[in-house]
Amino acid sequence: MTAVMVDGLIKRYGGLRAVDGVSFEVDDGEVFALLGPNGAGKTTTVEILEGFRGRDGGQVRVLGMDPADPANGQRLREGMGVVLQELAVEPFLTVRQALRRNAGYYPRPRPVDEVLALVGLEAKADSRIKNLSGGQQRRLDLGLGIIGNPSLLFLDEPTTGFDPTARRGAWDLVRALTGGGTTVILTTHYMDEAEALADRVAVINSGRIVAEGTPQSLGGRDVGETRIRFGLPPGRQVSDLPVAASSVTASSGRTGTSGGTGASGGTGASGSGGQVEIRSDRPVEVLAALTTWALREGVDLAGLTVERLTLEDVYLRLTGYRSGPGELAAVSAEGDSTR
Amino acid sequence: MSALLHFGRFEMLRLIRSWKFLLITVGFPVTFYMLFLGDRRSGEVVAAGSVTWREYLMVAMCSFGCLVAGLTAGGGRLAAERVGGWARQLRVTPLPTWSYVMVKTATSMLVMLPVIVLVEVVSAGFGDVRLAAGRWIELTLVMWVTGLPFAELGVLIGFVAGVETAFPVITALMFVLGYFGGLFNPVSAMPSPLRTAAHLLPSFHGAAAGLSVVNGRPAGLSDWLTLAGYAVGLSALVAWRHRTEEMKGLA
Numbered sequence: 119m120t121a122v123m124v125d126g127l128i129k130r131y132g133g134l135r136a137v138d139g140v141s142f143e144v145d146d147g148e149v150f151a152l153l154g155p156n157g158a159g160k161t162t163t164v165e166i167l168e169g170f171r172g173r174d175g176g177q178v179r180v181l182g183m184d185p186a187d188p189a190n191g192q193r194l195r196e197g198m199g200v201v202l203q204e205l206a207v208e209p210f211l212t213v214r215q216a217l218r219r220n221a222g223y224y225p226r227p228r229p230v231d232e233v234l235a236l237v238g239l240e241a242k243a244d245s246r247i248k249n250l251s252g253g254q255q256r257r258l259d260l261g262l263g264i265i266g267n268p269s270l271l272f273l274d275e276p277t278t279g280f281d282p283t284a285r286r287g288a289w290d291l292v293r294a295l296t297g298g299g300t301t302v303i304l305t306t307h308y309m310d311e312a313e314a315l316a317d318r319v320a321v322i323n324s325g326r327i328v329a330e331g332t333p334q335s336l337g338g339r340d341v342g343e344t345r346i347r348f349g350l351p352p353g354r355q356v357s358d359l360p361v362a363a364s365s366v367t368a369s370s371g372r373t374g375t376s377g378g379t380g381a382s383g384g385t386g387a388s389g390s391g392g393q394v395e396i397r398s399d400r401p402v403e404v405l406a407a408l409t410t411w412a413l414r415e416g417v418d419l420a421g422l423t424v425e426r427l428t429l430e431d432v433y434l435r436l437t438g439y440r441s442g443p444g445e446l447a448a449v450s451a452e453g454d455s456t457r
Numbered sequence: 458m459s460a461l462l463h464f465g466r467f468e469m470l471r472l473i474r475s476w477k478f479l480l481i482t483v484g485f486p487v488t489f490y491m492l493f494l495g496d497r498r499s500g501e502v503v504a505a506g507s508v509t510w511r512e513y514l515m516v517a518m519c520s521f522g523c524l525v526a527g528l529t530a531g532g533g534r535l536a537a538e539r540v541g542g543w544a545r546q547l548r549v550t551p552l553p554t555w556s557y558v559m560v561k562t563a564t565s566m567l568v569m570l571p572v573i574v575l576v577e578v579v580s581a582g583f584g585d586v587r588l589a590a591g592r593w594i595e596l597t598l599v600m601w602v603t604g605l606p607f608a609e610l611g612v613l614i615g616f617v618a619g620v621e622t623a624f625p626v627i628t629a630l631m632f633v634l635g636y637f638g639g640l641f642n643p644v645s646a647m648p649s650p651l652r653t654a655a656h657l658l659p660s661f662h663g664a665a666a667g668l669s670v671v672n673g674r675p676a677g678l679s680d681w682l683t684l685a686g687y688a689v690g691l692s693a694l695v696a697w698r699h700r701t702e703e704m705k706g707l708a
Contacts, residue, residue, distance in 0.1 A: 168549070192551050200549035208543055210474035215467065222463035223552040262546060 119146045121181060121270050121301040122167060128175030129162050129325075136162045138325035139176070144318075146269075149292070149302040151316035151333075153309075155437050159325040160305045164272060167303070169194050181270055196225055199268030201260050201276055208247040213239055213258055216247060217265055224266035236291055237261040253284045260288065264295065271295065273304045277311060289314050309430040319429075323437045337432035344401035345427065349420035350392045351412070360407045364397045461556040468560050472568070475534075482529060483571050486522030487579045490514055493641070494584055503643045506672035515580035516600070516667035517640040520660055522572035523604030524634055528627045530565040531611020536623035539615065558612060558695055565608035566601070573600045588671065596670045603663030603684055607634075609691035616698045634660040659687045 122144040129137040137159045144150040154160045165171040166178060169185035181197045183190040208216060214230060221227035234240045237257040242250060250258065256279060263271060273292070277285045292315055296302055306312055312319050313333040320330040321337075329337045350356065356366050398404045401424060412419050472479070493514055500509045538544050547557060577593060580586040588596065610630070618626050635641060637651060638660025644652050655661040662683045666676035 170548070192553065195549065195551040198549075202542065202545060202549065208541070210471040211467070215470065219464070219467040220546075220550055223460050223550040259546075266550065 120144070120179070121146050121148070122150075122303065123179040124163070124167070124176070125178075126176035127163065127166065127173055127178060129159075129166060129171070130174050135325050137166070137173075140322065140325070140327055141176075142320055142327065142330060144301060144303060146301055147296060147299045148317045149296055149304060149315050151304045151306060151312040151319045152322055153306065153312055153319060153433060154322035158322045158437075160322055161274070163322070164274065164303065164305060168198065168200060168272060196266065197269050199263040199266055199271045201263035201271070201273050210246075212244050212246055213250070213261075214243040216258065217261055220262050221265050226267050227265055228267045230265070233261045233265050236264070236294065238287060253280055256280065257284070257288070260291065264300075268300065270301045270303070273302060273306075275306055276304070277306075277308065285311070309428065309433055313429050321433060321436045328436045329432075333429055336429065337436055339427050339429070339432050341399075342427055342432075343397045343399045345425045346396045346398065346401060346404060346408070346423070347425075348394055348408075348422040350394050351415075351417035351419065354415075354417065356392070356394065359394070360411045361396060361398075361404050363394045365395045366392045367395075460552050461560065464552055464556060465560045465563065468564050469567075472530075472564055478529070478534070479568065482526050482568060483522075483575055485525055486518040486572055487575050489521065490518045490576055490579055491583060493518075504645060504668060506668070506674070508668055508671055511580065511584040512586055512671050513643060513668065515576060515584060515586055516596075516664050516671060518576045518580075519573045519596075519600040519667060520603065520638070520664045521635050521640045522576055523569045523600065523663070524607045524640075524660060525631060526568040526572050527565045527604060527607030527609075527611040528614065528630060529611070530568045531561055531608055532614035532618070532623050532627050533611075535561055535612060535615025536618055536620045540620040554699060555696075558699065561612050561615070562605075562608045565611055566604060569601055569604040569608070570597075573597055573604075592670060592673070596667060599670050599676060600663070600667050603659075603666050606659040606663075606684055606687035606691060609688060609695060613691055613695050613698065616695060616702070634658055637661075638664065640664060656683075659684055 120143050122142075124143070125141045127137050127140040128135065140159070140163055142150070152160050152163065162171060166173050167180050167185060169180075169191055172186055178185060180194060183194050185194055211219065214234070217230045217233055221230055231240075234243050237260050239254065239257055239261065242254055247255065247258065256276075260276065263273070276292070277288050280288060289311070292302060292304075302315075304312070304315060316333055318331065319333050319336050320327050322328070331337070334340055350366070356363050396404055396408075405424065408419065494511060500511075502508065503510045503513050535544075544557075548554065574597060577586075577597065581588075611627075614623055614626055614630075637655055638644075638658040639647070639655055640660055644655045644661060647655065662680040666680045666684070669676040669680070
């Protein structure tokens with residue numbers, strides 16, 4: 119069954135179309151991640167789904183209901199959980215009391231002790247909330263999001279501010295929940311988080327979905343180019359290589375010296391050690407040519423790595439990020455000096 | 458309904474935990490009573506129906522105490538809660554928001570009860586005010602009911618004002634409603650335009666209702682009608698504010 123259906127969603131703020139024809143579907147039990155830069159329309163979209171914002175066009179169904187219809191408000195909120203981005207400051211209640219209080223609003227809540235265990239706050243159950251650390255308060259927010267035993271959970275940047283251990287803990291919690299059939303809509307800035315948790319990812323930019331797919335295949339990541347990186351062998355020029363480099367950067371602290379190396383005629387420029395990057399959609403051929411050349415010449419390709427584009431690379435490309443002039447300048451400078 | 462009671466139970470717990478707030482709110486009006494009583498403990502008559510200053514001040518401080526309790530318990534605490542994020546935390550739950558409003562109003566009303574009783578106790582013990590047992594009970598109930606518009610006003614401020622604006626607004630209202638409503642000095646001692654203006658204020662009519670009880674008469678119809686008008690008008694404003702906010706997102 120479909121937990122969430124969005125078709126041609128439009129939201130205007132004055133003349134601006136904050137959400138401009140967004141469509142997607144989320145199946146029961148699926149983890150769906152919405153990625154996008156700040157101001158792209160993520161939060162607006164999610165708030166429309168949660169029933170806290172009206173829409174100007176399009177169809178929306180959440181758990182089979184139209185969230186814009188106030189008559190559905192009660193039933194919708196019984197079926198959904200929302201983990202808010204900012205932590206709430208409650209000076210008077212303990213962790214257990216806050217969970218018990220919120221549990222009382224739902225028809226079929228999870229047992230408070232079960233939630234305490236799930237979010238790892240058993241030891242803090244009887245502490246006042248104001249005495250919790252930032253990470254512990256975020257885990258309580260997570261606990262409050264799931265206390266009502268929701269079939270649909272909204273996670274808005276759930277691990278912002280977590281230390282690495284707490285993040286893994288939160289991920290394990292989300293996996294445990296989805297193992298139990300909970301549908302999750304996740305917004306995040308962390309690509310590794312989307313990759314670790316999401317079954318499907320949509321990238322939203324300027325109010326439109328610019329790509330959608332599994333984290334492995336997003337933006338043609340699975341069939342797209344591969345990145346090969348290694349250190350330029352001592353005494354060799356980029357022009358000596360059997361294949362064309364996409365970019366070359368000098369080793370740390372020596373960015374300004376590449377021109378000088380070229381001027382000295384490339385004679386024994388020992389240890390110049392620039393980092394070479396080659397992007398190719400035919401990595402096998404490139405690697406074969408490179409390694410054959412290295413073996414024949416008797417040199418090493420230090421730190422040779424072969425990578426697919428990361429989700430972050432794809433994301434940056436989809437959201438229109440252009441790398442700064444530094445990298446391009448390095449390539450052209452090197453190109454001039456070797457020809 | 459059970460969610461409402463459940464929520465109310467935890468609000469009571471939160472109220473008791475904030476004992477510093479309670480101490481100040483309850484202690485404030487009785488302190489004022491003793492300070493203002495000064496050397497006018499004698500039976501100086503200050504209002505119609507041979508009401509003495511010590512009786513007048515008792516009713517005025519009951520009214521002022523309700524005003525302070527309503528504005529701070531509703532306005533101040535609610536504004537702080539909304540800024541702190543707990544109001545949003547509640548909005549994402551199935552708890553209907555009207556029950557939030559109701560419980561907050563009820564909480565303010567609950568704070569008013571000990572305020573009134575304490576002022577009465579001090580008036581009897583320290584100010585030598587003498588009333589029949591039935592009168593005391595009637596006065597307590599009347600003063601309590603006249604606190605309703607103040608409780609609603611507090612909740613409205615909590616909804617409309619941010620945490621920075623809530624406190625200046627509360628302070629201004631305490632002064633305007635307190636002073637011009639005749640809670641610090643009898644209205645009869647004011648210049649005529651102010652006397653007319655006082656008749657527009659709920660604080661004036663609240664105190665007037667209490668003074669009627671002290672005089673052994675039922676509170677006047679115009680007092681009850683004005684207070685009811687305020688109560689209905691303010692709840693309409695809260696409901697309207699509530700609806701406009703509902704679909705404006707969580708941020």
